[in-house]
Amino acid sequence: MSIKKMISEHPQVGDNYNESLGLSVKHAMYCSAICNSCADACLAEPMDMNQCVRTCLDCSEVCATTARIAMRRTGSNRELIRAQLAVCIKACEICEAECANHDNPHCRRCAQMCRECADDCRSALADLEREVHEAA
Numbered sequence: 718m719s720i721k722k723m724i725s726e727h728p729q730v731g732d733n734y735n736e737s738l739g740l741s742v743k744h745a746m747y748c749s750a751i752c753n754s755c756a757d758a759c760l761a762e763p764m765d766m767n768q769c770v771r772t773c774l775d776c777s778e779v780c781a782t783t784a785r786i787a788m789r790r791t792g793s794n795r796e797l798i799r800a801q802l803a804v805c806i807k808a809c810e811i812c813e814a815e816c817a818n819h820d821n822p823h824c825r826r827c828a829q830m831c832r833e834c835a836d837d838c839r840s841a842l843a844d845l846e847r848e849v850h851e852a853a
Contacts, residue, residue, distance in 0.1 A: 720746070720788065727790040738787055738798075741834070741841040745784040745805060748834035752777035752812060755827035762821065769815050773827060776812035779805050780834060787841070795845055802842040809835035 720743045724730055756773035759766035783805040787798050813831035816824035 724788055724790060729792075730790050735841070735844065737837070737841040737844045741802065741805075741837040742784045742788045744830075744834045744837045745780040745787070748809065748830045749777045749780035749784065751827050751830040752780065755816065755823045758821075758823040759819075766819070769819060769824065772812045772815040776808045776831065779808035783838070795848075799842060799845050802838045802845070806835045806838045806842070809838070 721739050724739055724742070752773040756770045756777065759769045759773065783801050786794075786801045809831040813828045813835070816828035816831065818824075
């Protein structure tokens with residue numbers, strides 16, 4: 718299945734598909750799953766990983782919410798989408814930093830996914846800001 722195709726097929730999207738926003742939706746969905754999986758793996762580690770579990774679960778929730786809000790195309794709520802992208806960037810930065818403290822494969826993978834998701838959200842946010850200024 719393709720998120721891009723699903724969003725593009727929305728009656729109010731047509732030729733106005735926002736590539737960077739679509740990519741941020743896709744990677745936020747992936748990041749949510751990776752963070753959730755990392756939190757679960759952290760629970761199985763022999764050392765105290767409580768902070769990493771908390772950070773990963775928080776990031777997972779923020780990413781899932783970001784994806785759901787950003788993929789809605791009926792009507793418009795750019796202000797909320799921009800705010801949610803900013804929150805997602807922050808959550809991913811925090812989670813990346815926490816996972817970078819741990820030398821295990823699942824935390825390395827989670828940190829990488831958080832970095833990619835934050836970068837995609839930054840691009841989408843910049844594109845939305847440009848659209849707002851061009852429309853003004």
